[in-house]
Amino acid sequence: MTNYFDLTGKIALITGGGRGMGREMAQAFAEHGADVIIASRKLDVLNAAAAEIAESTGRRVVARQCHVGEWDQVTALVESVYEEFGHIDVLVNNAGMSPLYPSLSEVSEKLWQKVIDVNLTGPFRMSALVGERMQAGEGGSIINVSSTSSIRPGKAEVPYAAAKSAINSLTTGLAQTLGPNVRVNCLMPGPFRTDISDAWDWDAIERMLRPTPMKRVGEAHEIVGAALLLASDAGSYINGSIIRVDGGVTGVVTGG
Numbered sequence: 227m228t229n230y231f232d233l234t235g236k237i238a239l240i241t242g243g244g245r246g247m248g249r250e251m252a253q254a255f256a257e258h259g260a261d262v263i264i265a266s267r268k269l270d271v272l273n274a275a276a277a278e279i280a281e282s283t284g285r286r287v288v289a290r291q292c293h294v295g296e297w298d299q300v301t302a303l304v305e306s307v308y309e310e311f312g313h314i315d316v317l318v319n320n321a322g323m324s325p326l327y328p329s330l331s332e333v334s335e336k337l338w339q340k341v342i343d344v345n346l347t348g349p350f351r352m353s354a355l356v357g358e359r360m361q362a363g364e365g366g367s368i369i370n371v372s373s374t375s376s377i378r379p380g381k382a383e384v385p386y387a388a389a390k391s392a393i394n395s396l397t398t399g400l401a402q403t404l405g406p407n408v409r410v411n412c413l414m415p416g417p418f419r420t421d422i423s424d425a426w427d428w429d430a431i432e433r434m435l436r437p438t439p440m441k442r443v444g445e446a447h448e449i450v451g452a453a454l455l456l457a458s459d460a461g462s463y464i465n466g467s468i469i470r471v472d473g474g475v476t477g478v479v480t481g482g
């Protein structure tokens with residue numbers, strides 16, 4: 227029987243792979259046969275996650291420090307991965323952040339720029355460098371991670387939602403540019419319980435979710451099915467798509 231989800235022999239680079247949904251994707255990709263590089267700022271967290279995933283799957287899992295909002299650090303990360311592994315078959319632009327702010331006018335230029343740099347500039351630079359090499363080589367799959375706030379922004383996440391909206395458009399544009407052998411798709415999560423949601427007002431969230439079909443937030447592992455689909459041959463004709471993973475929520479759900 228063909229296992230369309232098999233990732234044996236593949237190399238996957240996942241930003242923000244040390245915790246939350248990124249970590250779940252790293253675990254799942256390794257369980258399906260990939261060697262995985264997880265990259266973010268906190269090397270201790272990454273090292274611990276890499277050791278646990280390697281131990282439980284028998285795959286090679288390595289940690290790399292990188293602030294994805296820093297153009298030069300992204301370049302250095304990509305160069306070092308190609309040097310060490312020779313190819314990247316799956317890139318997941320998962321790292322992201324949505325800082326709370328007191329009011330629109332109190333959003334500083336620095337905060338605005340950081341939100342754009344981490345959530346948009348990093349994924350662009352990463353995709354440009356990896357995508358062109360994939361295209362010139364054996365092809366691959368790029369998975370961006372946006373948010374349902376990109377199409378239904380809440381009042382406490384305006385800069386973040388704008389950056390995530392641009393991720394949707396980046397996905398479409400990159401899919402046009404990097405074919406025929408590189409697929410570029412996007413996961414669009416709704417509300418998930420991860421560290422990002424630690425600061426949320428959970429009473430308000432529960433009220434907002436009451437009229438929704440599943441009446442609950444997603445758990446981090448519930449991103450994995452869609453991620454595996456896009457990463458593997460199971461999704462071989464899925465390109466330029468944006469897949470909502472939100473339990474069927476149709477309105478604004480915002481934690482801020």
Ligand SMILES: NC(=O)c1ccc[n+]([C@@H]2O[C@H](COP(=O)([O-])OP(=O)(O)OC[C@H]3O[C@@H](n4cnc5c(N)ncnc54)[C@H](OP(=O)(O)O)[C@@H]3O)[C@@H](O)[C@H]2O)c1
Nearest residue numbers: 242246247266267268293294321322373417418420421422
């Ligand atoms: N949770 C939700 O409800 C939700 C909803 C919609 C979309 N999303 C999106 O889903 C993705 C994963 O979110 P999550 O909920 O799993 O978040 P999380 O648990 O808070 O994890 C965020 C990850 O991003 C990394 N990161 C943050 N800033 C970074 C930077 N400057 N450079 C490199 N890595 C950085 C973090 O690692 P370090 O701290 O080590 O850098 C961490 O691994 C994000 O893009 C997020 O916007 C989440």
